[in-house]
Amino acid sequence: MWQPDGWDVRVRLGVLAPHADVGPESELQAMAPEGVRVHAARVPFGAMTTGGLMDPTIPHAPLQAFVEPPYIDEAVSLLAAAPIGAIGIGFTSSAYVVGAEGEHKVVDRLMERSGGIPVVATCTSAVAGLRKLNANRIAHFDPPWFDAELNRLGAEYFRSQGFDVVAHMSCGLPSSQRSINPSELFAWITSHTPADAEAVFIGGNGFRTVGIIAALEQDLHRPVLTANQCLLWGLLQAANSAAKPANYGQLFTAT
Template sequence: MVSNGGAVWQPDGWDARTRIGVLTPHADLGPESELQAMAPSGVRIHAARVPFGAMASGGAMSRTIPLAPVEAFVRPPHIDEALALLAAAPLGAIGIGFTSAGYVVGAAGERKLIERLHERGSGVPIISTCASAVEGLRELKAERIALFDPPWFDAELNRLGAEYFGSQGFEVRYHAPCGLPSRQQSINPAELYRWIRDHTPAEADAIFVGGNGFRAVGVIAALEEDLGRPVLTANQALLWTTLRAAGSHAKPAGYGALFAL
């Protein structure tokens, strides 16, 4: 609250120091929910929605998502138009909250996507999730990683994720979709924590949890404490990179070693 000569004004959200944009699948609330949960005081998250053929009303999905709608998500015109509209707002950076796109198009395709979107972005930095994870893992000096994906990523999409990180110089010691209920709303932190704890190989020196719609940031601190190694998730890595791109020195507390760099 702000006092002004006896009058008291309630918080109204206009005092944000940094505003971050995120592009999300049209029926997915996960990316903006986790980003805002982690965001320190003075940081606000603003989303724009992009049609995603694998999601229906209410966020319903098939048990596993096919590759074709993932590829379509990053093709013109929908994501380009959504980016242009979002970039018209006074934002410090915009993230693409869609891990699987990086897996499917690969690192080179992801760079081309960023270059294409930059032309529509009014000068606002555009950040992708997988490239953010790579940057974070490198700064943490990780070499051998364990990759955990959502249960709605099938074996092929998970394999493409392992290939993505392998192409960036990491040794992927373990990769698999988590054996949990294949429904976003059914994921709970306790079950995810146990699955990752029980399946992380001793030789992995860092963990990446893919999927921006995968409820994961709440378990980062507990896993790092118990496993003794850095844990990165899609939305955590994306927030870390977009804050840096926006020139913000804000550091979320309680969300992993990445923000202590």
């Protein structure tokens, strides 16, 4: 009997990830239903060093540089040479810095390099997902390595798209990717989500979040969206795939 070898898939998805960050592809593949495979292309990110290490607070300049030519454009061209159904930008904070209009311009530019393969942005997908769920009042939380100004820019991003951001802050947890504990993050989110929030959005594609989505929704009784969850949802739609992950939130079950 032949063993699975990874070749028989329904759809292959690409993700553009910071060069030292394994978070986006790890969470995307963890959520991906059977027959969906995720392939990453690396883009230099000046705030990360070998081993995925970064400062407790990331500077803003590398966030904008991540989506500027030439590196991310070249990564798209290389990834688009593979049999990929859609390509996602696995990076939340650049959208905060350049704003919604700037994010759309980045996507348009990268589409010129993708050979017609759809390019999907994380925050654009989050906006579409919140609208799909009819959620207007949102609580917006970010990783602890996002400073107050970056978190504010994120809140302004969503306000510019018509949402009422009833609370926004960076999570008060150890500022290291490897130090994020799902139990501690769950407790922090549940204790800081205001009663009037219709949904929760958790930013940061390098933030360990998707494992607690179902538990948070059960406890909070409202939709919970995260960066990589929204990106996968957007990628599957862009690739015209009917595949749906199980146990990763109301976003995938909304009709």
